[in-house]
Amino acid sequence: MNERPLLQVCVGDTFALSIPAVTTTQLVRYAGASDDYNRIHYDQGYAQEAGLGGVIAHGMLTMGFMGRAVSEWAGPAAFIVDIEARFNAPVRPGDVVVVTGTVADSAPGSDGRQRLRCEIVARVGQKTVASGAAVVAAPLAH
């Protein structure tokens, strides 16, 4: 985990996080933890009938990975003020999701903490499965 207080970050800096392959067990676990029991996420027959070609991961699981990438990069003393994502394509069991982030903007916030805006993309191979942005409040300089 990054303990560096984000104070030397520049626009254009990048970060990345590779997530181990998604498993069906993980989808069941996420269904329980998030209280989202839509059967398209764990019931193969139902997901086929729904025209999805088999179970798909919760979009919010992918967004959870995006949040992980940002918080690991930003470190524990930073505060994620905003995070948003659009889901472009389904993620399926066996897929390896790679999240990349790019610092797009840096400006002081009204509370004196620097605000860093990052663009974040989640991909499986070359395909973008989700894209979005996050705003991080950096810790105060000491």
Added chain:
Amino acid sequence: MTEIDHSLIGTSAPPFWVEVERGAIRKFADAIGDDNPLYRDEAFARRHGYDGIVAPPTFPTCFRAPKDPPWIATLDRRRIVAGEMGFHYVRPIVAGMRFECRLQFVGVDEKTGARGAMSLMRQVMSGYRIGEDGVARECVFTVRRTTVYRSAQQVASGSLA
């Protein structure tokens, strides 16, 4: 009925209440494979300036009313997929906080994309922190959710497959 009831646009669901439990935070962090000590270790979180164990940024996705809101309850679950989500925080959510959650159906956009016709349902949930006196005051977070409601034809044609 399995089509969206546009007369419900602008309405709110009955508010519901949640208490942020540390066990729920840990389970959620486990489910997304996140071993960040902020989500597990209270002393670590306090050393970094928080009042307790912190919730991951997408955690309010598990704040659900006991019943689906009226504009979702009548829909065909197989046609629902996630579109967009956005979380905005005034301050971090930490274990022990209690919230009154207010969910509103903001609007519907009709869209025809490469995958056929779909409706994009926009909803906003606001979380008001409940104080020691039991009164909900400060809005601590908002969640913007766009839910995609696929056409029946899309389901039949397997257009997402």
